[in-house]
Amino acid sequence: MPLGHLAPKLSPDQFDRNFAEISPLMTERQAAIEAARCLYCFDAPCTKACPTHIDVPAFIKKISTRNLPGSAREILSANILGHSCGRVCPTEVLCEGACVMHEKGESPIEIGRLQRYAVEYVLANHIRLASAGPPNGKRVASIGAGPAGLACAAELAKCGYAVVVYDRNALPGGLNTYGIAAYKMRAAESVREAELVEQLGVQFYQGMEIGKDISFTELERQFDAIFIGVGLGETWELGIPGEELEGVWGAIELIERSKIAPLDIEMGRKVACIGAGNTAIDVVTAARRLGAETVYLIYRRGEPEMPAFAYEYELAKHDGVSFLWQTQPVRVLGKNGVVTGLECVRTQLASPDRRGRRSPVPVAGTEFQLDVDMVVRALGQRPTTDFLRAVEGLEINSDGTVKINDRHQTGNPKYFAGGDCTNGGKEVVDAVAEGMAAARGLDAWLGSSKGKR
């Protein structure tokens, strides 16, 4: 059943224009000037602020001296996904937020863009920087080829493990490939980055679901240890009537489509997105750029409580999104099984509770209806509880995340875990840091490459 009103489809040219990179690759001159601005701080706050602790002043200095392979080596040895992190990290709340230039009254060093510049050089010139360690005879499987799985696999390969990555998607990269707005990074860029891991001898099996295509028992038989980096699952439901109607989407599903088959999407003319996190921003900006005329971002709290980063909020404002603060959806309206509107109610914010959060309370009599063709849920992702329950001995926290110890080992000692499935959903760079930490924990547990690194 088609939607009520469809936005006109984009031509390939329009798509390229609308989803052009918001932060393009620096030119050699731009990089030289920006790198020369870096003060080369000692014990630098940017490095501390980075979850993977990339030695930022060191890699920027190497750009200054035109030692780009050395610069990329500095980055990638701390973070194998340095390329995508350079593109998608919320640098303003990480390295660039900590940059001493703020205190100096200047704009912070563009660390993310410089990082991408250095790594792009080795990717474009096919320069190999790292190699697999001497084989130690141990085999490890990673379930999931997202940032955590890739980081864990790369780290283990460098230690000499034979690593096999199983992933249920057609392409590796996880949310980097499927879940990040196309104007930040195209899917092909994420896939290209996964090749860095492949170069270390890691084997990839895409389109494989553990528990279906291979049993857990079989996996445990073949491998000495297993890393779980499965991320999160489907987007949370709204829990209101009408949710089953044609035209109600999950945020991740929409973004995935916008990256993999953008020209086939049937985009409504009027779109409502529920939620105000960074993923919601990706949704509303994608909807506008895919041709939707009116896009509402609906949030039950106010603008000050919005969880999206300031930079992301600016993007949505720039794209002409309408924000409905203190508004809560009541039910999705439809006709013939297709969305025709969304009934909402205004809320009031209660006094802050003990944790300082102000819960929204619907105000009776303030109900109103929005005329929309599409409703997108952007309330965060659910844990993959069913999948996780299938692993014997795995303990699951009350919020659905996998319980791990400080070595990233789960309740089943053969299984380690990291990334969104353990932290509940954070940044790519956090997943990388955790994947690497899990690799170190796993290596310590298997105890086979002590002192070899």
Added chain:
Amino acid sequence: MADLRVKFAGMTSLNPFWLASGPPTNTAGQVMRAFDAGWGGAVWKTIGEPIVNTSSRYGAIDFNGTKVMGFNNIELISDRPTEVNFREIYEVKKRYPQNLVIASLMVESKRETWHQMVRRAEDAGSDALELNFGCPHGMSERGMGSAVGQVPEYTEMITRWVKEVARVPVIVKLTPNVTSVAHIAKAAERGGADAVSLINTINSLMGVDLENFSPRPNVGGKSTHGGYCGPAVKPIALHLVSTVAKNSHVPISGIGGIGDWHDAAEHIVLGASTVQVCTAAMHYGFRIVEDMIDGLSQYMDDHGFGTIEDFRGRALGNVVDWGDLDLNYKIIAEIHSELCIGCQLCYVACEDGAHQSIEPYRDAQKKNANGFGVHLPRIVEEECVGCNLCALVCPVETCITMKQVDAGRSPMSWNDRMRQRAASCQPPMASGD
């Protein structure tokens, strides 16, 4: 309003700003445009037997994204016939009688040849002559330029030859590529020089292309040593100008690293009466003189100096031998934490490069606008030797300053100390002797 006119070896210059002999003073067209822009004088590109130049001829050093911190050239003297140069000098003087045109000369070391050149330069209307005893490259291989200026006897002899016939003031241009510039300046004085100018360029090799191992400036894959100048050489020039100022009695035209009125004023307070500029004009054009004039006037007005002579040489008395410095003058560093940005460059510089007198932050007491802690280093005052390094490397103006502390002792220099020791070590005078 400050009066920028300056007397120099009997001439009056509209202001102390001259273009030095070099590419900017190669032709009448350039010199006239320079005078229109405000330059008080111009030392013509050195005239002699026309030469053939190479390409390329110039090299530069950039520093941290800033272009041309240092510059060098392997260009020789004028490549135009002498009669063309003299005819153009005549034309320029006719149109710009107020501005000084100084002919820079360099010929083979023959008395007759020098006499002839001097007469021709004067006939053309040159206000003064500058003898180029300084160029370190090319011409020196032919027995001219610094080959003369490096030998006091030659300098004295040729200056004397020139003075035998010259009716206009004679300025001897000195090379810094000597052990003691004061000796050469003295030799020029003995030869009768009316003034000296310094410094000429410093011998240098600009660098090497590491891909093809061709030194710079590249002439078909090869290069040669050339004359170094530009902002980087100012400290060397200031030292040599002050040395000559202390030891000679003739006026000085200061040259070396002058790009703005600050640089010019520094040359002047160390003894120069006029200053000469080349590299900065090659980099930015003649227009730079506008702020040189404006800025120097403002400085003089602010300080109540009516004329250049009112402050010329003011700092010279403060340039002393090391042995006369007060060893009991004590300063220590002070970090103004409200300005500190937390880069810790002072910490690492002091720890690795100086005297281990700065402690890194312990707890970040300060947060930046994004909530990140700012590292605040601390001076260990008991350990600080007052060397200045931290204040020099700090990227924030006035964040680290040096404060004077009472050493509890009266001023005492090394020389004082030696004198005291000598006095106390003397054999006691026999009383009643």
